[in-house]
Amino acid sequence: MDKFDNEKKHIWNKFADIERLIDEKFSTLESEILKSASEAQRDANYSSRKVTEYKNRALESKNEAIKTSEEILIIKNKVTNEFIIFQDTVTNASSLASDAEKLHSSAEIKIKELDEWIECSQDKYSSISEILEKYTDLENILENTVSSANLIQTNSNKVKSIVTSSMELKNKIDEAYTEIYGFEEEDEDGNISVNEGKLALLENVYEELNEKISTLDTELSKYKKTNTEELNSIISTSINKIDKFITEKEELIKSIEGKINSLLPRALTTGLSSAYQAKKEAEEENYLNLSKTFVKCILGLMAISLIPIGINIFMVINGKELTEALKDTPQVILGLLPAYLPIMWLAISNNKKINLSKRLIEEYTHKEVLSKTYEGLSTQINNIKEEISHSQLKNKLLFNLLDVNAENPGKLISNYDKSDHPLMEVLDRSSQLATSIEKLSKIPGVRKVAQKLVEKNTHQLKEQDSKVNEAIDSLNDEKDLLDDNQKR
Structure with a gap:
């Protein structure tokens, strides 16, 4: 379409140039003819022969102008008939036709003026003939008339050149027209082949594009409708799922918050009681190990103490007297002291550790019981209707719990860095x-x-x-x- 617009603009520019050149040439010709006519009217008294010649040349110029006007009219008719096809260029074609008609009318006016001038020249010729009969000394005037005729000939040549350039422009316009609208060609057999121009190609492309655009519009509307329905269904389904998910999670959050709120008061006491229980179990295990070691030490001391008795019994059985056997007892006891004293030392140390473990077990048990009973006591206190007693008892219970938990069981371990x-x-x-x-x-x-x-x-x-x-x-x-x- 852009190329077609450019070609159309080019054609209109050519027409405008043709019209401008014709107007300029006609105006120049008119001025020169009028000037020559006025000079001839003043000076050409005895130039009948030259006037006749000038008349003939003017008639030729008239005929050429008429031909040019007819050709321009033909071009105008062709262009007008062809440009009517496009609705978008109707106005331009009409203006072109009106311009061509104006040009034709102006050419006819010029021709009429030439005819009138020729008639006037004939009248003047007759008057000049009459004057020639009266005057005989007008050679200079005749020479001027000849020069005027030569000038008219020159102007006629200029008109011919203008017509030639107009024909060249017409040929270019024909070529542009053929390139745009195409042409028909007949071969030797009489078959007519049509060569389509750019306009036909553009029309075909335009029709194809219109068909494709209409098809795309139809498909796009169907696709839009289908996708809109699918998207609406997906959106509605997603919204329902999201609402359901939000509702479920809100209920879950509420239930979890309720559980957390119900378990928060127990969390402190449960953690403390579990810690005390773990320490108590560790001390109980330590207590059992120490007790086993203490029992083994006692058994070892008993075994060492029975050694002298066993030796005496053995000696008596072997034939020695009891008094002699008893005499060796102090030496046996002194020999057993290195084995007896460490075991005694270990037994005393384990005894102290056992007592300490008992105290720690009792302490941890006491704190565990207080921690476990705190929730129950707190619930019982909350059930009391009197607000004063309720707050006092709750504060006292909390103070006792903090006081008990603040006591460090390590204070029961004293002199741990000294020997036993x-x-x-x-x-x-x-x-x-x-x-x-x-x-x-x-x-x-x-x-x-x-x-x-x-x-x-x-x-x-x-x-x-x-x-x-x-x-x-x-x-x-x-x-x-x-x-x-x-x-x-």
């Missing part, structure tokens, strides 16, 4: 007592008391030392007696 051996305990206490007495002796007024305590402590140590020495001496004496008896 009895002898080491005595020495440690003695050193602590000496340190305390030294500190007291530095205080004024307490020195005498400290000295008395030191003397008393020293006296007690001496008594214990003497007792130990006496026991050792007695054992040595018994050993010597046994040796003497064996020698005897």
Whole structure:
């Protein structure tokens, strides 16, 4: 379509150029003819022969102008008939026809003016003939008339060139018309073949495009309708599913919130009671292990204690007397002390740990019971109608629970970094007592008391030392007696 518009614009431009050139040439010709006529009227008194010649040339120019006008009229009719096909170019074709008619009418007017001028020239010729009879000295005027005739000839040539250029433009217009509208060609056999132009091709393409567009519109409307229905059904189904999902999840959230709210008060007590229960179970397991170890230590001590008795029984069975067997008993006991003392030490240590485990088990059990009963007591307190008693009891219950949980069971473990051996305990206490007495002796007024305590402590140590020495001496004496008896 763009190419067709360009071709149409080109044709209109050519027509405009033709009309402009014709108007210019006619106006020039008219002015020159009028000028020549006026000069001839003034000067050409004896130029009858030249006037006749000029008349003939003017008639030829008239005929050529008429032919050109007829050709232009034919072109106008062709263009008008062909452009009527398109509704979009009716106005342009009408304007072209009107312009061509105007051009034709203007050409006819010019021809009429030429005819009138020729008639006027003939009248003037007759008048000039009459003047020639009267005047004989008009050669100069005749020469001017000849020059005017030459000028008219020149203008006639210009008109011919204009007509030639108009024909060339007409040929170009015909070529453009043929290229646009096509042409029919007849061969030797009389068969007519039609060569379609660009306009037919454009019409075919336009029809195909219209068909495709109509088909696409139909398919698009069907597709739009089908997809709209499908999308509406999908959207409605999705909305229903989403609403159902939201409703289910809201109900689930509400139920979970209810459960959480119902379990929140129990969460604290349940966590505390489970922690206390785990610690209690660990202490119970430790208690069982310590008890087993303690029992094994007692059995070991009993076994070590039975060794001297077994030796004496064995010696009596082998023929020794009981007194002789008893004499060797202290030596056997002294030999068993390295095995007896560690087992005793282990038994005493396990005994202390067993007692500590009992206390810890009781402590954890007490806290577990309080934690488990807190929820029940809290529910019972909430059922009390009196608000004052309700708040007081609840605060007191919470305070007791916090107080009990704040107590650290580790405070029951004391002196864990000290030895459990009895002898080491005595020495440690003695050193602590000496340190305390030294500190007291530095205080004024307490020195005498400290000295008395030191003397008393020293006296007690001496008594214990003497007792130990006496026991050792007695054992040595018994050993010597046994040796003497064996020698005897």
